[in-house]
């Protein structure tokens with residue numbers, strides 16, 4: 001029976017493989033959709049579409065009508081807020097990402113004579129041009145935002161944050177500038193402003209050491225071609241730059257810097273990975289081949305680059321001649337195993353079916369319709385006592401702002417700042433890989449969510465848009481919001497005469513970013529007791545290592561495969577405002593005591609007691625989570641005691657996992673660009689000039705980052721001042737056989753909870769209708785004497801069409817791209 005099933009499976013997969021190769025050429029390294037590769041991919045896409053040669057700016061409304069891809073939500077289940085709760089200012093979301101019109105206005109200005117930048121249109125730019133890379137909202141300074149939000153002051157101006165790649169020089173760099181105030185109707189003049197004040201470096205500018213990726217790729221393929229006979233003999237694959245190549249060559253990231261400041265040397269290692277062209281599953285990172293070579297690519301002239309050593313089977317050869325000589329000797333030792341794609345790298349169903357599993361799966365539905373309010377245009381959401389605004393950026397994706405509880409702000413800003421995936425291994429490609437994933441982008445890869453799988457059917461979906469390479473791209477339904485009951489009640493108590501029990505309904509706001517081989521799911525979960533959980537989960541394909549000599553760096557998980565170990569640290573910024581901005585970070589420690597009491601007749605008794613302290617300055621702002629939970633970290637407002645004199649506050653604590661830091665604390669790959677990940681929690685004084693723990697462009701020159709988080713700690717007082725927290729979620733990931741074909745989210749997850757702590761006088765979940773008290777006569781268990789439902793109906797008034805519970809996903813769309821320069825919104829590319 002089993003054999004028959006597997007045979008049938010093989011046939012079905014093989015027939016899939018035999019189909020035509022995917023329409024979109026696969027990139028060699030899945031993470032290579034960095035800013036430069038994006039430009040190349042988009043240029044290719046542009047060439048495949050006939051562009052209108054004359055530039056005619058069409059109104060955005062016409063485009064929206066034609067392509068229905070406005071940034072606003074599309075869910076038909078929307079409950080628009082009534083007039084009492086709609087924000088009175090139509091522009092109330094001061095954190096909303098740039099509209100297409102705004103981005104277009106900024107780009108047109110930067111190409112104008114007035115800006116005098118002499119930029120090349122991104123569509124035509126080569127690596128030797130100066131061109132616009134990313135355009136995003138420059139978040140308003142909190143100090144100005146609060147004057148607007150709380151004091152009726154002027155609305156903060158809309159400014160863009162624009163990164164320009166300066167490639168027309170021997171020393172290429174990317175510089176980020178501010179452009180604004182944005183005017184979409186030319187009614188006011190725009191200007192350029194320096195953003196050096198928002199960096200620790202003093203200038204928002206960084207050297208790009210890998211500017212010539214296209215030449216680098218050709219260079220490495222030429223090297224590979226010169227060794228093709230050896231490569232073919234050892235791994236049976238071809239990597240020479242032909243269309244029918246069966247292997248790709250890529251490797252370390254970020255580039256290594258050796259030498260010194262006056263004589264820098266850029267070193268890169270490249271490995272071989274089997275191609276997956278024609279194979280429908282994105283599994284190249286499971287197919288390392290165990291041959292590596294080293295190049296020095298200092299400077300921009302490939303004729304001056306140097307071929308260096310080769311590594312095979314743990315033997316390092318000084319150059320390819322030495323490798324070839326060794327290979328030609330009788331008795332040359334070859335690795336026994338190789339990695340080839342197959343059913344083991346495919347995610348389709350396989351194996352013995354599970355009993356009863358073909359029946360429809362359980363689903364979450366809201367029988368009487370959506371129970372939260374959304375203002376889709378303003379990206380505002382209100383559920384229970386909570387409300388929040390949403391922002392979105394190319395670098396970090398979804399971000400929440402102005403999270404309020406019963407109308408009182410408790411968090412000004414909550415969102416991801418940076419994500420590290422840092423590997424270790426016996427081979428130089430694994431040892432040299434430490435991804436900084438905002439470089440690749442969370443926003444650009446926040447693809448459409450799958451209704452019924454990522455989020456329940458009937459969830460409310462928002463679109464998101466980002467602007468890069470002079471194009472705007474909208475991901476439909478890339479953020480979802482939904483309620484669901486957790487698998488446990490939030491409260492219960494039963495006695496011999498009654499049971500009181502409350503459903504644990506939570507609101508979840510979620511987005512998923514597929515950054516190359518990995519899918520990061522980011523969720524913000526709001527609970528009835530006032531708690532807010534920030535959760536990350538990972539799935540997708542691991543980046544694995546060739547098995548030979550890697551046994552100390554991971555488990556062998558397939559014939560020729562080692563599950564290359566790595567750290568994930570996703571660093572979030574949480575800006576708490578507990579009853580105002582002036583807060584204090586309190587530590588309430590539980591310590592052992594051995595003392596006498598008036599009643600103990602002079603005998604000392606061991607016990608424990610609470611010792612209160614505060615983190616006075618930033619000098620003590622780098623924190624570890626206390627062992628055994630013996631300390632409570634509470635953000636309090638000492639000027640706002642509750643009725644019992646205790647300061648009102650919110651506690652922060654790990655929920656899933658325990659917070660995570662990098663194990664390689666002095667990473668030779670990340671150098672000064674991982675200083676936010678050496679502790680799981682930091683508290684520091686919040687400043688407009690310290691708006692993030694990292695810049696995505698740190699990846700270009702990790703030893704000289706634009707933002708080095710460690711410089712933020714300079715002894716400033718944390719006593720009743722505006723605080724900001726930076727916390728790390730993640731895990732040490734040592735992949736095992738269960739990571740094949742994809743990592744599963746049951747264990748690859750971590751979360752943190754921000755929870756009211758003496759903030760209210762009792763548990764606010766008592767307010768929900770969704771609870772019951774059932775009185776019964778214990779002497780006769782069959783007699784229920786009373787059922788109290790607290791206003792909830794005993795049976796729903798069904799407004800739900802059950803056939804909607806299983807979306808067909810027939811309408812799943814890709815994203816839509818709009819050219820920005822020349823701006824012609826009627827000519828989208830849709831090149832995903």
Ligand SMILES: [Cu+2]
Pocket residue numbers: 538542566568733
């Ligand atoms: Cu991992």
